[in-house]
Amino acid sequence: MELDFKLQKIIKKEAEYKSTNLGLNLLISRLQRRYSLNPSQAELDNCLREIKAFFEKYANIMKKDVDAIEKL
Amino acid sequence: MFINLEEAKKLILEGRILHIAAEESLLNQLPKGKWIAGTTPYFITEQGGITSKDKLFVNEITDAVDFKTAVYDRSNIFDITKDAFANGMTFLVMPFASDVAVFYAKEAPNVDDLFMNPVIGWISGYDLSTGSSAKVYDGVTGTAYGDKAVALHISLPDNKTASIGIVNIFSADNDDAVIEFKEDALSVTKCLVNGKETVFSDYITENKIDTQLPLVADYNGVLINVSIKSVSKENKTVDFYAPVFSGKEYRFARPVDDYAASFAEQLKGHKDVKPVFSCNCILNYLYGKLDGKATPPFAGPVTFGEIAYQLLNQTLVYAELIDK
Numbered sequence: 001m002e003l004d005f006k007l008q009k010i011i012k013k014e015a016e017y018k019s020t021n022l023g024l025n026l027l028i029s030r031l032q033r034r035y036s037l038n039p040s041q042a043e044l045d046n047c048l049r050e051i052k053a054f055f056e057k058y059a060n061i062m063k064k065d066v067d068a069i070e071k072l
Numbered sequence: 073m074f075i076n077l078e079e080a081k082k083l084i085l086e087g088r089i090l091h092i093a094a095e096e097s098l099l100n101q102l103p104k105g106k107w108i109a110g111t112t113p114y115f116i117t118e119q120g121g122i123t124s125k126d127k128l129f130v131n132e133i134t135d136a137v138d139f140k141t142a143v144y145d146r147s148n149i150f151d152i153t154k155d156a157f158a159n160g161m162t163f164l165v166m167p168f169a170s171d172v173a174v175f176y177a178k179e180a181p182n183v184d185d186l187f188m189n190p191v192i193g194w195i196s197g198y199d200l201s202t203g204s205s206a207k208v209y210d211g212v213t214g215t216a217y218g219d220k221a222v223a224l225h226i227s228l229p230d231n232k233t234a235s236i237g238i239v240n241i242f243s244a245d246n247d248d249a250v251i252e253f254k255e256d257a258l259s260v261t262k263c264l265v266n267g268k269e270t271v272f273s274d275y276i277t278e279n280k281i282d283t284q285l286p287l288v289a290d291y292n293g294v295l296i297n298v299s300i301k302s303v304s305k306e307n308k309t310v311d312f313y314a315p316v317f318s319g320k321e322y323r324f325a326r327p328v329d330d331y332a333a334s335f336a337e338q339l340k341g342h343k344d345v346k347p348v349f350s351c352n353c354i355l356n357y358l359y360g361k362l363d364g365k366a367t368p369p370f371a372g373p374v375t376f377g378e379i380a381y382q383l384l385n386q387t388l389v390y391a392e393l394i395d396k
Contacts (some may be wrong), residue, residue, distance in 0.1 A: 018293035022236055026381055027187040029291035033319050034182075050184065057188060060396035061233060 004048060006069045011035050011047045015072050019065050027054055073130050074117045074371070077101060080128045084211070089136045091163050091224060091349060092211075093373030094128035095199070099209050100216070107211030108141055108224040110165035110196030114374035116352055121362040121374070123199075129373050131349045135393050136160075138227035141212045143220050146175040156189035157227035161234035161391060163349065164193030166221040167206035168376040173221070177383040178256060178315045186381055190234040192391045193223075194351045195377030206376065232393045236380050239342060239370070239388040240295050241334040241356070242325035244288040251275075251287065251322040259311045272310045273303050284359045286386050287312075287322040298322065299355055299385035313355075313376075314383045331360020335367050335388070342390075343369065350390035351375045 009015035011031050019025050031047040055062050075083075077098055083090060084105035092099065092109035099109050115122055115129050133139075142155055149172050156162050166173035173195055180186055196206040208222045209215070228234065251272075252264040263272040276283060286297035301311040316322065328334050335356075350370040356362060357374045370390055380389040 022238060022294060022380060023187045023190065025292040025294045026181075029294070030181055030187075032292070033317070036319060053185075054187060058233065061235070061394070 003066060003070050004052075006072050007048055007051055008044060009072070010069070011044060011051070017069050017072060021062070021065065024054065024062070024065060027051060073132070074115060074127050075130055076127055080130055083130060083132065089133045089139045089224075089226065090211070091131040091133065092128055092209075093351075095125040096204065096207055097125065098128055099207070102209075102211065104214040105211050106139055107209075108163060108165060108222045109209040109211065110167075110194060110373070111207045112197045112373045112375060113199045114197075114354060114357055116357070116362060116367055116371055116374060118366055118368065118371050120364040120366045121357055123363070125199075129371075131372070133226050133348060135228055135232055135348070136226040137229050140225050141210050142223045142225065143210055143215075143217065144172060144223065145220050146172045149176050149221055150179070150183050152191060152223055153183070153185045153189055155223070156225050159230065159233065160225060160227045161190045161192065163224040163226070164191055164221060164379055165208045166193070166195055167208055167218050168195050168197050169206070170219050170221075172219070173377070173383075174258065176221070177377075178258065180382040181317065190236050190391065191379060191381050192236050192349060192389060193379040194373060194375035195379070195383070197354060197376035228393065231396055233396050234391055235394050236389065236391050237342070237345070238294070238380050238384065239335070239338050239390070240297060240386075241328055241331065241338050242286060242288055242295065242297055242386065244290075244295065244323040245326050246323070248323045251324075252320070253316045253318055253322075256315050256317045258315050259309055260316065261308050271308050273305060273308050276303055276310065277305065281324055282327065284355070285325040285327060287316065288325045289320045289322045297325065297385045297387055314385045328360070331356060332362060332365040335360075339367060339370070345369055345390065345392055347390040347392050350388060351378055352388040353378055353386045355386045356388070
């Protein structure tokens with residue numbers, strides 16, 4: 001739940017996180033733009049689902065990023 | 073590897089999985105096999121930049137455990153996300169100025185799940201001095217296309233994953249004017265300069281802006297360029313090689329005095345990279361006079377656009393395979 005909360009803050013641009021992973025940075029940028037065009041809870045939930053799917057798929061190489069985001 | 077036609081044929085006949093870049097007359101002579109290709113006569117080899125019509129740049133994907141090729145047009149190009157292997161990487165090559173390339177450029181950043189599978193590739197081109205047309209090739213069928221995209225989907229072993237990176241020598245001056253656009257577009261008339269509506273072509277002319285410099289936008293710390301294709305004073309339009317997007321803030325890049333030195337500086341941070349593929353932009357090659365100059369550890373085709381998930385401009389892109 002803590003990770004969800006931090007990810008929501010990143011998507012809403014209330015927190016900043018920059019990765020060394022190109023795909024993650026481009027994804028964050030895309031989700032921030034998507035949410036800014038439609039700042040609704042449903043859109044936020046969709047964005048959250050997409051970024052969590054990314055972390056799940058790349059769990060083996062995303063651990064550092066997940067740990068860092070949880071500490072934001 | 074930068075090899076001759078006979079060496080390339082041998083690799084194909086041995087059943088190797090290959091990505092190939094070369095001039096059209098060479099690609100037309102290749103036998104069917106496990107390969108895709110695109111046209112360009114420009115390369116940056118380990119020995120330096122070169123224009124060549126008698127050698128091919130070949131990337132062998134030795135780690136691939138399976139592969140498939142696919143051909144796409146604008147109606148199904150984003151099937152690449154579902155066609156990709158669960159653990160793999162997709163090489164995508166599209167002809168310059170083709171309908172599918174223009175569509176991909178504009179829509180890719182808005183496509184759900186684009187980032188779930190690494191997509192790397194380039195826009196094929198041609199010899200600018202002769203002005204022929206860009207092609208792509210599906211080696212499995214031996215078919216060349218001028219209006220479709222080809223993809224090589226590869227599957228990787230469980231202990232490997234693909235990682236995509238970029239090298240961008242450009243930076244933006246944060247004190248410079250902020251330029252915004254009201255819609256996603258490959259061609260614009262108006263923009264906002266520091267919030268004030270302005271005819272963009274007039275702004276460029278009046279401020280004597282060097283249009284060899286791209287617009288730069290910050291994508292969560294990653295600087296993404298948009299290169300200017302042409303400025304029409306008569307029509308008051310500015311055309312781009314990749315789209316600008318609404319909601320993004322752009323600035324013109326700082327001038328680069330010495331491209332080769334700038335690459336050398338940027339590449340210091342990439343010396344341990346072991347790329348399975350890389351390509352660099354024709355505009356960097358031409359504006360930066362990279363003929364004869366190498367960009368280690370990166371070598372590959374010089375392209376009319378670069379793909380790292382989405383279309384990029386004036387950027388070196390690369391893929392490496394890393395242990396999970």
